[in-house]
Amino acid sequence: MSARMRILSGLGEKGPACLRLEFFNRRWLLDCGVGPESDQGFDPAWLNKVNAVFITHDHIDHIGAADEIIAAGLPIYCTDVTARSLPKGANVIPLPPVGEIQVDGVTVTTGRTGHSFGGVWLHFEIGGGVLYSGDFCQESDYFLYDAPPDAATVLLDASYGMEGLTQNVRIDSLLTTMTKLGGQILFPVPPSGRAAEMALLFERNGLTDWSMDERCYGQVKQVLDARGSDYVDGDAIRRLRAVKDKAKHFNPDARLLLCHAPCATYGKARELIDGWRDAGRLGSSAHVIFTGFMPVNARKMVEKGHAHFRRWNVHPLAQHVV
Structure with missing residues (x-):
């Protein structure tokens, strides 16, 4: 046929x-x-x-x-x-x-x-x-x-084109940037994507002052139910269970914030950015690091020095599709 x-x-x-x-x-x-x-x-x-x-x-x-x-x-x-x-x-x-x-x-x-x-x-x-x-x-x-x-x-998904930088290289760049920034850092993320994965990265590197919003925690709860192991590595689930209580209660004053939505055009991420901008904190004592697709508003924030871009690989590299 x-x-x-x-x-x-x-x-x-x-x-x-x-x-x-x-x-x-x-x-x-x-x-x-x-x-x-x-x-x-x-x-x-x-x-x-x-x-x-x-x-x-x-x-x-x-x-x-x-x-x-x-x-x-x-x-x-x-x-x-x-x-x-x-x-x-x-x-x-x-x-x-x-x-x-x-x-x-x-x-x-x-x-x-x-x-x-x-x-x-x-x-x-x-x-x-x-x-x-x-x-x-x-x-x-x-x-x-x-x-x-x-x-x-x-x-095949080819969102990154011929990009070849591995996730390990990306993570090193992200962690280096984080150490150079003072104050709070917001990471706009998709709840069903890298939110929990990034939280576990923070924990592994001793960056324990983090919090996630309700939408991201809702995904954590799903991962920790009986079907979570259908999609998530068993060791990751065990580590996630150990930080469940921290993830459960959103603390807007934490240094590292994981919030929906990934493009920061709506959701808690947008709310925080608007508040920081109104308070004159954006780019000084409060920063944004985008790790995924950059829409127009995100690109403008980076151009103005109000945000940074450090990719977190969630799509295939060139060597995975050729």
């Missing part, structure tokens, strides 16, 4: 992920993101004749248009963890963290991506095999990663 893949959004830019897999008389949408820039939306026309939607993980540039999917009455295939981030009314058919299911006679295989809590790659046993990686990372010592099977057609 032959298959055709059409990339609707996200090619050649850091845009919302949305692809369409077509075969026989079926059309499946793979991810339904919006953003991360404010003007990057989802086109409802992409749902024309679509039979089902598969969502790899719960970051906004992959799940942000889920309300459109629900309004169209389409079934959504995703993991139980990702389903928790869907709006009410979703018709969810669960995907396993690692394993396979049959969908319309097609074997769909999943595995963990090393990128986020609840995230999976998708392999479709059609046309010699079609692999859609979603976002993935092979460097995390927190999130688990499974190597996917071979496929004739492979669509």
Whole structure:
């Protein structure tokens, strides 16, 4: 059975992920993101004749248009963890963290991506095999990663292009910057991504004066429940359990703050930045370190000396995709 893949959004830019897999008389949408820039939306026309939607993980540039999917009455295939981030009314058919299911006679295989809590790659046993990686990372010592099977057609996350700097190099740079900055430091982060992983890094390096907001702690609670080991390394879970009480209570006066949202355009991160700016602290006694995608507002803050950028690798390097 032959298959055709059409990339609707996200090619050649850091845009919302949305692809369409077509075969026989079926059309499946793979991810339904919006953003991360404010003007990057989802086109409802992409749902024309679509039979089902598969969502790899719960970051906004992959799940942000889920309300459109629900309004169209389409079934959504995703993991139980990702389903928790869907709006009410979703018709969810669960995907396993690692394993396979049959969908319309097609074997769909999943595995963990090393990128986020609840995230999976998708392999479709059609046309010699079609692999859609979603976002993935092979460097995390927190999130688990499974190597996917071979496929004739492979669509890989290449958010970093030909970047080759390893996570160890990135972490050294981050820690060096932190030691040079006086006062408080805010890290805008995705709760289901690197928030807990960074907290454990702080602890390992004796940087114990940290706190995380309620959204980030909510993810910690999920990791520490019975399903956490489906996606997170066992040793990391044990270390996370040891700092649960600290993570539970947000302290805005802590030196290191882990707060939603990663782009700092909303959420507790935005609230703190606005407050520090109004108080005249931003860039002096209060700093921001962005570690992921840099939207326009973040780039302007760096240009003005009000923030810094130190990447935390959550996507593949060049050597992982070539």
